Amino acid sequence: MSRQQLLTRLKTKGYKLTQQRQQILEILLTTTSRLSALEVHRLLQKRQVKISLDTVYRNLRLLVEIGALQQISLQSGAVYELVQQDQLHSHVICVDCEKVVCIPAGPALQNSMELAGAAGFTILSHNMEIYGRCSGCSNNNSDC
Amino acid sequence: MSRQQLLTRLKTKGYKLTQQRQQILEILLTTTSRLSALEVHRLLQKRQVKISLDTVYRNLRLLVEIGALQQISLQSGAVYELVQQDQLHSHVICVDCEKVVCIPAGPALQNSMELAGAAGFTILSHNMEIYGRCSGCSNNNSDC
DNA sequence: AATGTAAATAAGAATATTATTATTTAGCAA
DNA sequence: TTGCTAAATAATAATATTCTTATTTACATT
Numbered sequence: 001m002s003r004q005q006l007l008t009r010l011k012t013k014g015y016k017l018t019q020q021r022q023q024i025l026e027i028l029l030t031t032t033s034r035l036s037a038l039e040v041h042r043l044l045q046k047r048q049v050k051i052s053l054d055t056v057y058r059n060l061r062l063l064v065e066i067g068a069l070q071q072i073s074l075q076s077g078a079v080y081e082l083v084q085q086d087q088l089h090s091h092v093i094c095v096d097c098e099k100v101v102c103i104p105a106g107p108a109l110q111n112s113m114e115l116a117g118a119a120g121f122t123i124l125s126h127n128m129e130i131y132g133r134c135s136g137c138s139n140n141n142s143d144c
Numbered sequence: 145m146s147r148q149q150l151l152t153r154l155k156t157k158g159y160k161l162t163q164q165r166q167q168i169l170e171i172l173l174t175t176t177s178r179l180s181a182l183e184v185h186r187l188l189q190k191r192q193v194k195i196s197l198d199t200v201y202r203n204l205r206l207l208v209e210i211g212a213l214q215q216i217s218l219q220s221g222a223v224y225e226l227v228q229q230d231q232l233h234s235h236v237i238c239v240d241c242e243k244v245v246c247i248p249a250g251p252a253l254q255n256s257m258e259l260a261g262a263a264g265f266t267i268l269s270h271n272m273e274i275y276g277r278c279s280g281c282s283n284n285n286s287d288c
Numbered sequence: 289a290a291t292g293t294a295a296a297t298a299a300g301a302a303t304a305t306t307a308t309t310a311t312t313t314a315g316c317a318a
Numbered sequence: 319t320t321g322c323t324a325a326a327t328a329a330t331a332a333t334a335t336t337c338t339t340a341t342t343t344a345c346a347t348t
Binding site for chain 2 (some may be wrong): 113127
Binding site (some may be wrong): 163181201202 | 313
C-alpha cells in the first residue's frame with residue numbers, strides 16, 4: 001500500500017493526519033520487516049520523535065481497522081505489516097520459533113468475503129493465521 | 145469436539161490430565177457461549193474449584209495449540225470456543241459491537257492448509273477472522 | 289487569519305497476558 | 319505400592335495492551 005493510498009484512505013474515513021500519525025506511517029513505509037508496537041515506538045524515539053507508546057498502539061489498531069495494516073499474532077505479541085493489495089496473503093506461523101511464511105490467499109479469501117457480505121457486513125479487513133511447526137523445529141534444529 | 149476426542153488428543157500429545165485441566169475442559173464442554181479466560185476462571189471459582197488464573201491462560205493457549213480450541217480476538221480480549229470438526233468455520237466480527245457471525249470455511253481453508261503443508265509445516269491449528277461493521281452498526285442502531 | 293469542533297494526544301491508571309521459579313502431581317515402571 | 323521423572327501448578331513479578339480524562343491539534347468554515 002503506497003503512501004498516497006494510505007493518506008487517501010485516512011482522509012476518506014474522516015481521520016486527521018497528525019504529526020505523530022504521519023511519523024508512524026513513515027516508519028511503516030520505510031521498514032521492510034514486520035514490526036511490533038514497541039519496535040515502532042523505539043524507532044520513532046531514535047528519530048527524536050516525541051510520541052507516547054499509547055499513541056502507537058492506538059494508531060496501529062486504527063490502521064488495522066481501516067484495512068491498511070495486517071496484524072500477525074505471535075506468542076510474543078502482535079506485529080504489523082502493510083497490506084499488499086496486489087498480493088493478498090495469509091500467514092503460516094511456527095509455534096516454536098515464530099518463523100512466519102506467507103502463502104497466497106486470493107481465492108480462499110474471496111469466498112469468505114462474499115459470505116461475510118451476504119451476512120450484512122461491510123468488510124474492513126481480515127486476518128488469517130495458520131499455526132504449525134516448521135520443518136526445522138520438527139527436527140529439533142537448535143538454530144531454528 | 146467431544147470429551148473423548150479431547151482426552152485422546154491430550155494423551156496422544158503427551159499431556160497429563162490434571163484436576164485443573166479436567167475442570168477447564170468440563171466448563172468448555174458444558175457451556176455453549178464463547179468464553180474468555182477470565183470467564184472460565186470465574187465459572188470455576190463458582191464451582192469451588194481452586195485454580196489460578198495463570199493456569200487457565202496457560203491451558204487455553206495449549207488447547208489452541210493442539211487444535212482443540214478456536215481463538216477469537218476481540219478488541220475487549222480473546223474468547224474461545226471448541227473446534228467443531230464437522231463444521232469448520234471462520235468468524236466475522238463487528239468492530240463496533242463485537243457481534244460474531246460464523247461462516248463456513250471448508251474450501252477456503254483446505255487450499256491454505258495444503259499450501260502450508262507444501263511449505264514444510266506440520267499444521268496444528270488455524271484462525272481466520274474477518275473484521276467489518278454489521279448492518280446494525282452501519283445504521284447507527286444504538287441497541288446493536 | 290480567526291474560530292469552532294471533532295478528533296487526537298499524553299500521562300498515568302487499570303487490565304490482560306505472559307514469564308520465572310520453587311513446589312507439587314500424574315502416570316509410568318520397577 | 320513405591321519411587322521416578324517430566325509435566326503442571328501456584329505465586330509472584332514482569333510485560334503488553336487498553337482505558338480515562340484533561341489538554342492540544344488538524345482542518346473546515348467563516
